[in-house]
Amino acid sequence: MFTKTWLAGPILFAAALMTACTTTGVGTGETRGGGSAVNFSWSSDNATSGMMTATFARSGQAFNGRFFQITSETRYDDLQPLWVGWGRRWGGWPYWGYDDGPSFMTHYSGRVLANLTSTTGERLRCNFRLVRPSSGMSGGGEGKCQGPDGAEIDATFPSA
Numbered sequence: 024m025f026t027k028t029w030l031a032g033p034i035l036f037a038a039a040l041m042t043a044c045t046t047t048g049v050g051t052g053e054t055r056g057g058g059s060a061v062n063f064s065w066s067s068d069n070a071t072s073g074m075m076t077a078t079f080a081r082s083g084q085a086f087n088g089r090f091f092q093i094t095s096e097t098r099y100d101d102l103q104p105l106w107v108g109w110g111r112r113w114g115g116w117p118y119w120g121y122d123d124g125p126s127f128m129t130h131y132s133g134r135v136l137a138n139l140t141s142t143t144g145e146r147l148r149c150n151f152r153l154v155r156p157s158s159g160m161s162g163g164g165e166g167k168c169q170g171p172d173g174a175e176i177d178a179t180f181p182s183a
Contacts, residue, residue, distance in 0.1 A: 044068060044069075045066060045067070045068045046066070046067050046068075046073075046159070046160070046161050046183070047064070047065065047066045047067075048064070048065050048066075048160055048161060048180060048181075048183050049062070049063060049064050049065075049180070049181075050062075050063035050064075050065070050178050050179055050180035050181070051063065051178070051179055052077070052168070052176045052177055052178035052179070053176065053177055054174055054175070054176050055174070055175045055176070055177060058174075059079050059080060059081040059082070060079075060080040060081070061077050061078065061079055061080065061168075061176050061178070062077070062078045062080060063075065063076065063077050063078075063178060063180065064076050064078075065090065065160055065180075067090075067159065067160060070092070070159055071091065071092040071094055071097070071159065072089060072090060072091045072092065073089070073090055073160070074087065074088070074089060074090070075087070075088060075089070075090045075137050075139060075149075076139070077139055077147055077149075077168065077176070077178075084141055084145075085141065085142075086139035086140060086141050086145070086146070086147045087139055087140060087141075088104070088137055088138050088139040088140050089104050089137065089138070090135050090136065090137035090149070090160070091104075091105065091135065091136050091137070092134070092135050092153070092156070092159055092160070093131040093132050093133070093134050093135075093136065094132060094133075094156075095132060097132075102136070104138060105136055105137075105138045105148070107138060107140075131150075132156075133152065133153050133156035134150060134151060134152050134153060134166070135149075135150075135151040135153060135159075135160060135164065135166075136148075136149065136150055136151075137149040137151075137168075139168070145170065145171060146170070146171055147168045147169065147170055147176070148168065148169055149166065149167070149168040149169075149178070150166050150167060150168075151164040151165060151166030151167075151178065151180065152164055152165060152166055154182060155182065158182070160180060161182065161183040162182050162183075163180050163181050163182035163183075164179075164180045165177075165178060165179045165180065166178055
């Protein structure tokens, strides 16, 4: 009698490979003006996107969400999660105005963008310049995040 047990080995092997490809890292930040320290952590299971958390050391408030590395292959429509809670675009930051096309992608190529949300619905929008874009977040970077009140956080991610 023919059984499907022969599939178990290849399926477990494929699952192990996918798990092995996950990369993780950390970063640090501080609100401008010497305010609260912020700890960042991120994980990615592909080359250009993943999940990120920013936790304020003093209050313990955490913000979570997706991050996206902008490359020449990025499709603008894939970035829709970035606009949630901020309107269609992030007004007030350069190149985030009404241009849905090439100047946006060209300006932000080699950067990581994120939209993080707290459990209370507050948001942080983040823009990081990568040190080695071909390595993604693992290559390190620096940038800033901004809350809805305009307060900014300077962030640094060491290379892994």
